[in-house]
Amino acid sequence: MTFRAPVRDLALALRTAGHPSLVGQAFPELDEDTVAAVLEAAGAFVESELAPLNRKGDQVGARFENGVVSAAPGFAAAYQAFVAGGWNSLSADPEHGGQGLTKAMELAVFEMVHASNMAFGLCPMLTQGAIEALDLHGTERQKRLVLPKLVSGEWTGTMNLTEPQAGSDLAAVTTRAEPDGEGGYRLHGQKIFITWGDHDAADNICHLVLARLPDAPPGVKGISLFLATKRLVEDDGSLGIANDLRAGSIEHKLGIHGSPTCVMLFEGAKAELVGEVNNGIAHMFVMMNAARLQVGVQGVAIAERAFQQALAFSQERRQGRAAWSADGSIYGHPDVRRTLLLMKAKIEAARAICLTTGVCADLARLAPSEAERTTARQRQELLTPIAKAWSTDVGVEVASQGVQVHGGMGFIEETGAAQHYRDARIAPIYEGTNGIQAIDLVGRKIPMEGGGVMDALCAEMHATVADLAATPGLEAVGARLDAGIAALERATDWLLQNKGPNALTAATPYLKLAGDVIGGWMLARQALATAAGSDDWSRSKSALARLYAGQVLAQAPGLADGVMDGAGDLESVTAHALGG
Template identity: 70%
Template sequence: MTFRAPVRELAFALKTAGFEAVLERYPETDFETVEAILEAAGAFAGEVLAPLNRAGDQIGATYANGKVTPVPGFAEAYRAFARDGWTSLTADPEHGGQGLPKAVELAVSEMVQSANMSFGLCPMLSLAAIEALTLHGTERQKRLVLPKLVSGEWTGAMVLTEPQAGTDLAALAAVARPDGAGGYRLYGQKIFITWGDHDMTDNLVHLVIARTPDAPPGVKGISLFLTSKRLIDEDGELGSPNDFRPISIEHKMGIHGSPTCVMLYDGAQAELVGELNQGLAHMFVMMNAARLEVGVQGVAIAERAFQQALAFSQERVQGKALWSAGPSGPIYDHPDVRRTLMLAKAKIEAARGICLMTGVLADLAKVAASEEDRAAALVRQELLTPIAKAWSTDVGVEVSSAALQVHGGMGFIEETGAAQHYRDARIAPIYEGTNGIQAIDLSGRKLKTTNGSAMREVCAEILLTAEALTESPDLIQVGRRLAAGAQALEKATDWQLAHQGADSLTSATPYLKLAGDVIGGWVLARQALAAAGSDAPWLQAKAPLAKLYASQVLAQAPGLAEGVMDTLPEMAAITPDALVG
């Protein structure tokens, strides 16, 4: 099935996410330029990357004799991707980058991930490495390594997880021993290392967390190290292979084209990134960048699955369709199928808006005119990041499942390709911090940072939008339900802040869902208002999408808030045996 990059939707979503405030700080970049970038990226995604997606699933990356070989065609596509400048969009011009806003890069990333999620993971992790080295790299690393990552000549990998230490980084055992010459030697095994090895470039850079022999216990003893597949001399020339290698790749449910490596470090030469024993903070620069990118992945795979389901629904003729004239019609004309597709579309637009809104805030946190405005943007960006990651990736799974359902039995058959989207989507709620961890981060950290004021300010702005909706006769009910949702979110926020321990932890996930549902409704409401009066059919659909979302999702917000606040003290006493019938 042909993939069509949603360029006009992305441009519209950027505008309604407040992107024009960012462009005011980029006098050399106008919106027409941004649209041209999106058009070019969409063409590359559709013409080069999308055709490789099926082979990525069916053939997959392979491992033999200590080396990983990517899917046929991936290497050529990657070299074209780097040559055309897609690896350097947001990087600092000082290091060879184009210095564009983060929100533009996220919009481009969505099209790349939608066309080929397995491929898109490789440059995504390089972007995270670029951000970490830009902030914390040494002069040598910025001179020799950073420009190569920015140009795409080399790729980066984020190396965190160990067999005994998943999320619990305090339990990691990898050791970096001083080598007596100002560097370190890395020892240990790491798992789940995405694109940890390949032959698409002549070098790979790993950013590895480990502890030195005399480091404090727990997370306070974690440091961040840079090591590369081939050694780099002081002139930037590549030398002999370093002492690390993949020892296997995982056989996964999905994203078969992305090699997930088990890596062995056997005395690999490495150098410190940033400060000793500050690796956790340095690593979170990468992690937070990757979390927003993964939220975009959720949107991307939902978009890809939706497009295929929408096309199938117009091709598949079955039974008497209520909205068809003849004795039979396409399943798109069956009310429940159309409702399913419209609700999927609404959730995609809501998730896209949340991710791009977070990207706009990331830009404003750097370039807003005043220190006060930059600080305010950063606070809201940090508040929305766990929502963007978790809620959007849940949407990815939900929409890809609904899209498979539209196919009926044909969706369960691998031949149609619908199952691949569902299988690929399922990893996104898991990696870069499971969605349960995102929920705990939201309720346990981000709310408390401002004692809830950041979320209350969001609720206040949502209520202003709800009031504006009541001035449009066609959107009055949307406004009422959006207002009720905002009030429910504010009430649940106050409850979360007033409760600690098990009560807060057990309600964290439904609280994040409530926040995502309501903020997603806010996105759709703003889009409906912005599209009012348009003659374009795709913009005329914004109001019906907002209405459907309000009736199917926002209407449930008050009940969901009640569930957040309805604790279950008996849960602590329920043993595993009690759950066995």
Template identity: 75%
Template sequence: MTFRAPVRDLAFALKTVGHPELVKRAFPDLDEDTVQAVLEAAGAFADNELAPLNRVGDQQGAKYANGAVTAAPGFAAAYKAFAEQGWNSLAAEPEFGGQGLPKAMELAVFEMTHAANMAFGLCPMLTQAAIEALTLHGTERQKTLVLPKLVSGEWTGAMVLTEPQAGTDLGALTARAEPDGEGGYRLYGQKIFITWGDHDATDNIIHLVLARTPEAPPGVKGISLFLTSKYELKDDGSLGGRNDFRPGSIEHKLGIHGSPTCVMLYEGAKAELVGELGQGLAHMFVMMNAARLQVGVQGVAIAERAFQQALAFSLERKQGRAVWSSENPAPIWGHPDVRRMLMLSKAKIEAARGICLTTGVLADLARLAETEEERAAAKARQELLTPIAKAWSTDIGVEVASTGVQVHGGMGFIEETGAAQHYRDARIAPIYEGTNGVQAADLVGRKVRSNGGETMRGLCAEMALTAQVLSDAEGLAPVGRRLAAGVAALDQATEWLLSVDNAAALAASVPYLKLAGDVIGGWILGRQALAAAGSDDPWMQSKGALARLYAAQVLSGAPGLSEGMAEGWSELEQVTAEALAG
């Protein structure tokens, strides 16, 4: 099936999310024509260059041999074109060669990239995260020699955290950074699950590595961040000999076969400190949070790709008599449950897209809003939404990809149709960059409970105002009623979280995140329905239909989620593994 980048959906979403009046002040030269031109050009590249490589990437994948990784067929040439056309530099600072566009624009372009070819998109995605980390914490040498090459896409970046004995628990990592006596360091150790840690698509790869110095204390306070280059960096910016690190192998994975996931071996690699000693985890969180938002966008993207294929199949596949078709046999689109699955999938995609783009808008406002008060408020809401954007959106990605297989029926279970690839590719997103359980723990612990719930209360108050407007809008009163009930349920759940101990809050964290995502998603759809109200364009009219369906099928469950959060957690502590095993 031919992929079509969702340019119109993205353009509409960018107009209806966030704070358009504040964004206009931050980016006064950005007009709708420019946004449309960027999206159309990016969409054409995704359609014509990346989507055709998605299947070959899955079937043939990246290869490892003789201590080196070769990208999947066609990927290296596509990456070169991606960089040459400027897609790598959209939101980077102009002083480093970037275009200075809004973060939300970058996310929109990367959604199309990931939807066309998720395995490919992982390479420039992590480069974006490295750019953000070095922009904030890099030394002058690193900003001068490394940042422009990453921004241009001439080099790529890799995030190097995980070790075999220390997955999410970074405090347990053992990689060593030993001073070399010349102001630099030598890195020793093994890292695993390093996405695009080695490849042949660029001349050089920059690794940002967490490691310990000899005198560092145990735990997270002993971790520092280091930059090491595949080829040694000379003071004039030219490349020297091969550095002392290499891939030991690549993983054989369920999906994203075109993305090389490397075991990396550091055998005395020359490195330099990024930021301050002992602050490595704080510095790396800049990169991690950037990647988490991008992974949320991946969830939206793979859902969009799976939905498009399922919708096309439903219009082509003829089977039985249908309620809404006079043909016999009729396209399965005419069967109510197939149409329900597809419309609900579309609604959830638009909700997740809106959450991710809103978070991107807030990231810009946290830096560029005119007043300190506006910047602080944007920063607080951005931090609140980041774990929701990552976790809720990637759960939606898996759900919609699974629904896509279901729409195909038995054909979906057959690899040749391609629906199974989307499901396999989607499954990694809830796992990496911090599992969705970790995101939920972060949401309740650091983002809600740490400031007494004030940021969430403020968001709920804003959503309640939208519910009132919806209740008075023609044809949207049911959405307003359901959204108001959902906001009340989220408010209730937030107050409960603030009243219980840490164990109970953590036990309820995943249902709480789902509740928050469900309600915020309904708010996004309600705002889109209001923006489309009164139009006689069938595409615009569908926004109201999607909001009403989502309200009936998803928002209606919010009160039950909230009530259930307060019950049953004592059983988690009391029931033993032996009892469950029988």
């Protein structure tokens, strides 16, 4: 089916996330007309250049032949068009060749990129993280010779963390970095699951690699961050000979076949230190946190793509006696329509969470006062694990429902619905599994300021309830939201008083509760923002908020009860018992 970029929905999400005030404060030369023009142009690009390659990327995929990795058919040319259009440099600092736009705008554009072709979007997504890491921690040489090439997109970036014995536990990393006697280092080791670790779409690939120096202390405190390029970079910026690193193979995956996921072998590769010795985890987390928010956007994107396909199919498929369609299309069946509208509501809630987090990231850098920057940074930190985990769970759920709407046709590869489900499944695993995000939320983010950061968010949500109560047609949304906030506050208070296994067991259901309630609040804000509109699109926002309130927010009190059940029998139940 033809993908249509959801430009109007994205513009609404940016507006209700506070983007206009950000533009007015920190980007006086950037007006809403320019924002709209950028979104429209990005939508046109992805529809024409990237979406048509998505199916071929899934069917043919990246190739590994005679030690050489080739991108899926058409991807290299599309990447060059992407770079030529300036889409790689949206939020980068103009000092390094960037356009200096907002991070939130970049996220909105990248949602369209990922929705049109998720496997393609992973390449520039990782490059954005490399840009942020080098901008903050790179040496003068790296900023002068490497950073501008990453910003322009002439070169791409990767993130090398995982090893066969070291997945989420980075303390187990064993890749070695040995001083070469000339001020540089030589890397020895193997990294796995490296997204776009090798390809033929750009002139050079810049690998950010976690490794240990010979005298490093054990654990995460002994890991440093290094830059190793596929081809060496001379002091004048020209490309030298090939470095001593290579792809050993590419993975055969459930989905995202167009993205080459490589086993990378570092065989004495020349490298430069990035940042401080033995502080690599902190430096890499700049890249990780950027990727976590981007992966949340991926969840929204793949859900949008799956929804659009399911909606189109429902309008074409004739089956049974439909209550609400004269032509017999299954869109007229009440349960099918409920499913589709709930899919759409969750997409818009997840989109709003991600873009609001992006606005907070911008304000954390650019707000006029230190107090405002601190408040924005804390809100960003609180929302990031929710944006990553809740949104990617929505991506899998919506893609699964998309298959369901297709019925048996969805289980057949020819329709394409199955690809979205397969592609979506990696996102809850990427960049710290969703369980890790939940642990981060309850272990680090909720306790910030003694729970004050979440308290402030709940207070802001409560203020919206009064506006809903005063708006005809949205009173019930206000009542459901009020009850949902109360449930979230109750669960938060319990978590602040409980540590250890109780808190860890509650982490995932708590994150779901938080995402459900915050997402409902953001849908309510969109409904309020469009309440005066008389067109179908405007009226649909109130309908989506009402449906979400009845189907999702209504479950919040029960979720809170589940959070407070704690560890219960979990410790005492043995694996032997589970195995029968």
